[in-house]
Amino acid sequence: MxxxxxxxxxxxxxxxxxxxxxxxxxxxxxxxxxxxxxxxxxxxxxxxxxxxxxxxxxxxxxxxxxxxxxxxxxxxxxxxxxxxxxxxxxxxxxxxxxxxxxxxxxxxxxxxxxxxxxxxxxxxxxxxxxxxxxxxxxxxxxxxxxxxxxxxxxxxxxxxxxxxxxxxxxxxxxxxxxxxxxxxxxxxxxxxxxNRDVPGQIGIRILYAMIREATSLVESGTASAEDVDNIVKEALGTRLEILGPLELADLSGIDLVENVANILYKSLDSSTNPQRLVKRMVNSGELGVKTGKGFYDWKDGRNAQETIRERDAHLIKILKEQHSDADA
Ligand SMILES: NC(=O)c1ccc[n+]([C@@H]2O[C@H](COP(=O)([O-])OP(=O)(O)OC[C@H]3O[C@@H](n4cnc5c(N)ncnc54)[C@H](O)[C@@H]3O)[C@@H](O)[C@H]2O)c1
Missing domain, CATH: 3.40.50.720 (NAD(P)-binding Rossmann-like Domain)
Incomplete structure (x- = not known):
């Protein structure tokens, strides 16, 4: 590596x-x-x-x-x-x-x-x-x-x-x-x-496709914000660290990807503007950590500084692993 x-x-x-x-x-x-x-x-x-x-x-x-x-x-x-x-x-x-x-x-x-x-x-x-x-x-x-x-x-x-x-x-x-x-x-x-000058390059495009769908799942009452985040972290995140979406597609089989896409794509959120939920949150000052409330309560519930510390500790652990791989 x-x-x-x-x-x-x-x-x-x-x-x-x-x-x-x-x-x-x-x-x-x-x-x-x-x-x-x-x-x-x-x-x-x-x-x-x-x-x-x-x-x-x-x-x-x-x-x-x-x-x-x-x-x-x-x-x-x-x-x-x-x-x-x-x-x-x-x-x-x-x-x-x-x-x-x-x-x-x-x-x-x-x-x-x-x-x-x-x-x-x-x-x-x-x-x-x-x-x-x-x-x-x-x-x-x-x-x-x-x-x-x-x-x-x-x-x-x-x-x-x-x-x-x-x-x-x-x-x-x-x-x-x-x-x-x-x-x-x-x-x-x-x-x-x-190679193409597209807004959001690679990662932000994929992140926003995910934020759009996650917001839609919450807005439609399909699942809570916490459950959506937990599924992404536990079911996707743990694997995404070593396998990108296209590697996952190859492992699943492209024929399966085609079959699932045939059924699923029609029902995925395809909004071309931020959803009503997002507009409502912005209008009522629910901007996330910076105002103390967003999808979560950051005033009396979760601690933003602690969340950032956890994120950084995790990223440092990954960097150290990458260093020891390179030194090996
Ligand atoms: N925040 C993120 O997570 C993130 C991640 C990736 C990319 N970006 C991008 O990086 C860029 C910077 O974002 P940020 O989050 O660091 O913003 P920021 O608001 O923290 O910092 C911007 C800085 O630019 C300074 N500035 C504004 N006009 C200036 C000028 N004319 N000359 C010199 N300094 C000037 C401001 O005083 C401020 O300190 C943006 O284009 C953003 O989209 C942000």
């Missing part, structure tokens, strides 16, 4: 040019951590110094966890010394060969960042976006170098998930794809190339 993560690459600084990350929120700070942990000098950019200071505190805490889990080859201080911060975008992206944009999921905000990055960098600089659903061509269209624009969709938390989708825009050059795949491998990620 290909290695994933910070240990193997952490102490080799050869051939590693400066990386800039524009937008140092939840994703940007984690992406910066990944590159710094792999030996790259990183500049984190955001709108103000307070956000950048909070990014550094978060990275420092994450590095403590990585160190305690035996997943960091160098001291935390060495990794942190590779990270600089600035609210000045033009200054921050100067002399970089690879810039990753991770600002809000808003077309206008991202277009503005792309224009500024283009003005402040060489023509050869690759501008990658962490967008979840905005087409790459939309962002590439505001630059004069669409061949150097590409999607690099990290998953949350970026320092614990190895998968990254690399999405080719209509005009992205093969050289840009190759260089992006290569740099992601250098930082221990497992890039998957998405």
């Amino acid at each position: 290909e290695n994933s993560g910070e240990k193997r690459y952490g102490n080799n600084d050869e051939g590693k040019g400066k990386i800039a990350v524009v937008g140092s929120g939840l994703m940007g700070r984690g992406i910066g951590q990944v590159f710094a942990s792999a030996g790259f000098p990183v500049t984190l950019i955001d709108l103000n110094q307070q956000v950048l200071d909070s990014a550094l505190r978060q990275i420092s805490a994450n590095l403590n966890t990585m160190e305690n889990s035996g997943l960091l080859a160098e001291s935390k201080e060495v990794v942190l010394s590779r990270i600089s911060t600035t609210p000045d975008l033009a200054e921050g992206v100067k002399s970089t060969s690879f810039v990753i944009e991770a600002v809000f999921e808003n077309v206008d905000a991202k277009k503005e960042v792309f224009r500024k990055v283009e003005r402040a960098t060489d023509r050869s600089t690759i501008i990658a976006t962490n967008t979840t659903a905005i087409p790459i061509r939309t962002l590439a269209s505001v630059t004069t170098r669409p061949e150097r624009v590409i999607g690099s969709h990290f998953w949350n938390p970026p320092h614990l998930v190895s998968a990254v989708e690399v999405t080719r825009g209509e005009k992205t050059s093969s050289d840009t794809v190759d260089k992006t795949v290569s740099i992601l491998r250098k930082v221990g990620k497992k890039p998957a190339v998405v």
